[in-house]
Every structure is written in structure tokens, then in C-alpha cells.
Amino acid sequence: MINPAQLLPDITAIAQGAGEIIMRHFAAPIPTTLKSSRIDIVTAADTEAEAYIVKELLARFPDHHIVGEEGGNQGAPAATAAYHWFVDPVDGTVNFASKLPHFCTSIALATRDREPLLGVIYDPTRRELFTAIHGAGAWLNGQRLRVTQTAALIDAVITSGFPYDKHTNPDNNLKEWAAFLVRIRGERRLGSAALDLCYVAAGRLDGYWEKDLKTWDVMAGMLIAREAGGMVTDYQGDPNPQRFDRGRYVASNGKLHAEMLEVFQSL
Ligand code: IPD
Ligand code: CA
Ligand code: CA
Numbered sequence: 694m695i696n697p698a699q700l701l702p703d704i705t706a707i708a709q710g711a712g713e714i715i716m717r718h719f720a721a722p723i724p725t726t727l728k729s730s731r732i733d734i735v736t737a738a739d740t741e742a743e744a745y746i747v748k749e750l751l752a753r754f755p756d757h758h759i760v761g762e763e764g765g766n767q768g769a770p771a772a773t774a775a776y777h778w779f780v781d782p783v784d785g786t787v788n789f790a791s792k793l794p795h796f797c798t799s800i801a802l803a804t805r806d807r808e809p810l811l812g813v814i815y816d817p818t819r820r821e822l823f824t825a826i827h828g829a830g831a832w833l834n835g836q837r838l839r840v841t842q843t844a845a846l847i848d849a850v851i852t853s854g855f856p857y858d859k860h861t862n863p864d865n866n867l868k869e870w871a872a873f874l875v876r877i878r879g880e881r882r883l884g885s886a887a888l889d890l891c892y893v894a895a896g897r898l899d900g901y902w903e904k905d906l907k908t909w910d911v912m913a914g915m916l917i918a919r920e921a922g923g924m925v926t927d928y929q930g931d932p933n934p935q936r937f938d939r940g941r942y943v944a945s946n947g948k949l950h951a952e953m954l955e956v957f958q959s960l
Contacts, residue, residue: 740763742782831921851879
């Protein structure tokens with residue numbers, strides 16, 4: 694059995710190494726290339742940071758499987774590898790390419806059936822390192838994280854995000870956005886799913902929801918939010934949306950979870 698706590702120093706160093714690559718690109722002009730649509734972009738920082746992370750992981754764990762946003766499935770085959778890594782080299786690429794300093798690197802270790810064991814998320818502009826180990830808590834630069842105590846949706850500040858096919862798909866989160874808007878104190882769209890989950894963990898936000906999230910967006914952040922006392926499910930309350938490659942996620946401080954799920958049921 695792997696001991697995730699023992700891996701933490703190395704994975705932290707890898708996430709911070711990726712942060713250095715990203716910040717080098719952030720200081721220069723940032724050309725972009727299109728992916729799935731006109732608004733889904735990739736930069737040299739995404740590909741270079743992921744190549745670095747994957748090289749470092751493969752050197753240490755040649756018999757593990759790696760799911761990288763930019764490079765797809767790498768390392769040992771998914772079906773036989775006991776452990777799977779989920780890597781988002783730059784979460785918040787639209788911010789990054791706009792020179793908006795709110796993005797991060799997300800790295801998670803999970804079992805083959807996608808039970809997250811270790812989550813490391815590094816925000817290189819604020820030098821904030823969010824980490825969690827299954828069963829052992831969540832931390833920000835060494836300080837223990839706790840979710841908020843907010844008990845009613847009307848007092849809550851909540852974030853969300855919109856899918857890359859929002860121009861063409863009518864199921865584009867506008868209905869949900871409108872429904873929450875009239876029930877809460879404040880609604881935000883910050884542009885990094887991984888940091889949204891970390892901010893729920895850190896008590897900076899009371900909740901977060903989003904559809905069409907991929908495993909690399911959420912695997913580390915969902916563990917960090919849960920280990921800080923939060924709750925993460927799909928829109929129906931299923932606690933394991935990460936078992937699927939793409940899913941709908943709701944994260945909260947726990948106290949607000951039922952009220953958040955009711956909003957989806959009301960639509
Ligand atoms: C995106 C960001 C964004 C969220 C999108 C994600 P990317 O990840 O997390 O906040 O709304 O759903 O795909 O493309 O910047 O890695
Ligand atoms: Ca992402
Ligand atoms: Ca990304």
C-alpha cells in the first residue's frame with residue numbers, strides 16, 4: 694500500500710516546479726491555440742508544465758497510470774495500474790492567457806477506482822499551496838483548513854463556472870446561475886475550478902457548483918474540500934461523480950448542501 698503522506702514533499706516540489714514554468718510564460722506575451730472551440734484555448738505553458746509533471750511522475754512511479762489534460766492517458770495501462778494520477782497543468786487557462794493572476798496547477802493521486810488519496814494544488818501568483826491527504830486533513834501553506842459555518846443560503850457567497858460549449862448548448866448553466874442569484878448573498882465566477890474547491894476548503898467561499906468538469910479539474914480539489922470538513926457530490930447528491938470522466942459537481946461547507954441540492958431539484 695502506498696503512503697500518500699510520504700509522497701507529499703516530492704509532489705509539492707513538482708507542483709512548484711510547474712509553477713515556475715508557468716510564471717516564466719506569464720511574464721512574456723502569451724500566444725494561444727484553439728482546442729474544442731473558439732473559447733477553449735491552450736498555451737505553451739499548459740503543454741510545457743504538463744510534460745514536466747508527467748516526466749517527474751513517470752520517473753518515480755513507472756507502474757502508475759497518468760491522466761493529463763493535455764497529453765491524455767500515459768504511463769501504465771489504466772486497467773492494470775493500481776494508482777492513477779490526475780494532472781491539470783494550468784487550471785484557469787483563460788485567466789492565464791488574459792494575464793489575470795488567478796490560476797493553478799492541480800495534481801491528484803487516486804486509487805484505480807478513483808478514490809482520491811492525495812491532492813496538491815499550487816497557485817503560483819499568490820504562492821499558495823493547498824494540500825490534502827485522505828483521512829489526515831487539508832492545509833494551506835502549513836495551516837489547517839476549515840470550511841465556513843454559514844448555515845443558510847441567503848447568507849452564502851457561492852461560485853460557479855460555465856462550460857466551453859456555452860454558446861451552442863442550451864444547458865449552459867444560465868438557469869442554475871439565475872436560480873442561485875436570487876437566493877444568495879453573492880455569486881462569483883473566478884475561472885479556476887480547482888481554486889474554487891480550495892476556496893470552499895479555506896472558508897473563502899461557502900459553496901461552488903459546475904457541470905462538465907473533468908477528473909483532472911476536480912480530483913485534488915474535491916479531496917481538499919472534503920478534508921477541510923466540506924461536502925462534494927453531484928447535483929443529485931451522489932458522492933462519487935469523479936468515477937465518470939465528466940460530471941456535475943456541488944461543493945459546500947456541508948451545512949448548505951441540502952439547500953444547494955434543492956435549487957437543482959427546483960429547475
Ligand atoms: C477550466 C476552469 C474553469 C471551468 C472550466 C474548466 P481549464 O479549466 O477550471 O474555471 O469553468 O470548466 O474547464 O480549461 O482552465 O484547465
Ligand atoms: Ca481545468
Ligand atoms: Ca487546464
